Amino acid sequence: MNISIVTTMYRSATYLPEFYTRIKKNISKLGLSHEIIMVNDGSPDDSLDVAIGIQQQDPCVKVIDLSKNFGHHKAILSGLSHTKGDLVFLLDCDLEEEPENLEIFYEEWLQGNNEYDVIFGVQQEREGTFYRKIAGDLFYKLFNLVSDQKIPKNPCTIRLMTRRYVRSLLEFKDQNVFLAAMYEKVGYKQKPLAIKKTYKGSSSYNLIKKLTLMMDGVTSFSSRPLLLIMGSGFFIAFLSLTYAFFLVFQKVFFQSVIGGWTSVMVSIWLMSGLIIFSVGVVGIYISKIFNETKNRPISVIRKIYEEGHGDYESVNNR
Incomplete structure (x- = not known):
């Protein structure tokens, strides 16, 4: 078989007939x-019903029905x-990618004469509202800043991959799936291709989901947040020790100690916040380990x- 076309469905009933007609024509x-x-x-x-209707008319179509919503990236895998x-x-x-x-x-x-194992789409400019453009740019900048695994800016879902690349990708057994980083982690020679992606006016990825996705990606592909916590602790300890020497110096030579209820309370709240934040970050890593095990x-x-196998149940998915 020359090529497999893979797509996922979520609130896609209105797009599926046109998508099928256009992709079939192109094939x-x-x-x-x-x-x-x-x-x-x-x-x-009723995306499933529409897809089954298409499958019954075309033996080349296979419909995989997941037991519930597992998320876009897991559905892709x-x-x-x-x-x-x-x-x-x-x-x-959804026809945003033609x-x-x-x-x-x-x-x-x-x-490329078999030089590339992946041709993947990237947006030169993000479509949509000002907020969507800024949020998207900020997402990739922050991720690449704190993550060991760098990812290209504005990658799209659309990509053409060789069989050996897909086989290597599926060898990753991560429970916390962040495909943008996994694609890069697999390696092989990859080539970006600029495409125009239309924006249909809404997205299932709101701010909370984007922040959660970034947190999952960073903690799955980088230990840098833990190093930042350690560095912050060392820096605070150094400042505290320096300030302690300063107070001793003031007491010995000038018989005075700088007081102040406000400064004490600010210090307590600052340290408490840093401790709780650090425990939270460590907790995230522990939860990742727990999920992976x-x-x-x-x-x-x-x-x-x-076609040819009827409808059958399966839990055989990595």
Whole structure:
């Protein structure tokens, strides 16, 4: 099989028919043998019914129905784990990333003469509100500042990957999945490709989810926050010792001690805040270790709808 198309569904019922028509047309234009894998990530609308309707008309379509909403990144890995193609093309089905990009990515990969294992899309400029643009830029700057694993700015979901790259990616058994960093951690030769991504006016990633995603990514791929805590503790201890010597000097030579209830209270609140914050960061790392040691599957598959196999249940997902 030449290529596997993978997409995830969450509130996607209105987009699926057009997405399928356009991606199918593009595949036919390239003359590739293919499969189309649609992963239902616990969508609350009728995305699953629409996808099953498409699957019943096209034997090349496979629908994977997860038992609940596990999150975009875990749903992607669920779809990738069921691919069979020599190449894998991943994209969202909400039409923000145009299905016609398949031809562009495929031609770019052919021109590279097998030099690249990944062609991935990046936005030159983020669409949407001023807040969305600023929040997006700040997210990547902060992540790269505190993380050991650097990631490119404004990466998109859309990417074309070779079979060996996907196989290596699936060898990662992280419970706390942050794909932008995992993509880079896998290695191989990768090439960014600028694309235009439209903004449909809403996003499932609000501020809280973005901050949570950044926290998960940083704590999964970097120990730098722990080093910053240690450095802060050393710095505060040094300042405290210096101030203690200053007070002794004042007492011995000038018979006076600088007092002040306000300064004492400020110091207490500052130290208390730093201690609680440090304990919280350490607690996050401990919780990550706890989750990883459980070795639970990252998602659970309720049913797979596939030509020739009927509907069957499965929990076989990493």
